[in-house]
Amino acid sequence: MLRVIAIDGPAASGKSSTAGLVAKRLGWAHLDSGALYRALTLAVLDNIGEGGRGKGDAWSGSRIVAVAERLPVRLVLVSEEFRPEVAGVDVEGAIRSERVTRHVSALAAIPEVRTWVNAQQRRAVEGVKVGGGAEGVVVDGRDIGTVVFPEAPLKIFLTATPDERARRRLSQRGEAVDGEVVRRESQALAARDAADSNRRIAPLKPAPDAVLLDTTALTLEQQVARVVELARGLFPG
Ligand code: CDP
């Protein structure tokens, strides 16, 4: 049995925080697939530039994959957390910038980019199984249950209202959570969700056998406890 828990959902629904805490409680590793798309976006913006999009083939899938391989862009396992690296530098902080957030969905819609990212994820999960240590991997993203690990025995799809997600993202960044700012953040999240849901390849949607969890009225602790309980029922040991 594949020891993978897939956690998918829209932006700022709590995927990474939930996945990280569930992994800790189970003694598993955590892989945030969005961090790899973000690291690749950062590398492309710095090495190809945003002006490239739409002009000739500057943002072609093959050119992006070549940049990813050359630098390289990769995931490195540190204390059971896969961390994104570009050219040997940890970029976990840099990939959360507004500039990366603005461009990441366009890059993630390119088929060759997704093929490359998916191969990195599958290799990372195989490495954990071979290397021992963690007993499994909690992977979070948009298409983990539908495309990357459709055979995962436990698939969770997290949701929360757009305003609640906007408030969470603003508090996470340490910003004021007032009416107008919430409205703007909520619109930005909705635009990214629309781009991720409407793309032709691997759109954001729940797998048919995913457990849907609306977290709007839950605390982080409550949703973590729920996923851990489901996992303990499914994974022996
Ligand atoms: O943390 P947040 O929800 O803001 O986003 P993220 O998980 O860091 O993902 C950033 C972007 O990467 C998403 O908006 C998607 O465009 C893309 N992504 C994807 O297409 N497939 C995944 N499995 C994960 C992320």
Ligand code: CDP
């Ligand atoms: O990965 P994703 O973009 O889906 O969400 P995240 O980066 O985990 O951000 C969610 C933020 O909301 C974090 O600061 C969590 O602590 C917070 N939060 C939550 O995830 N779930 C709740 N029920 C309440 C708050």
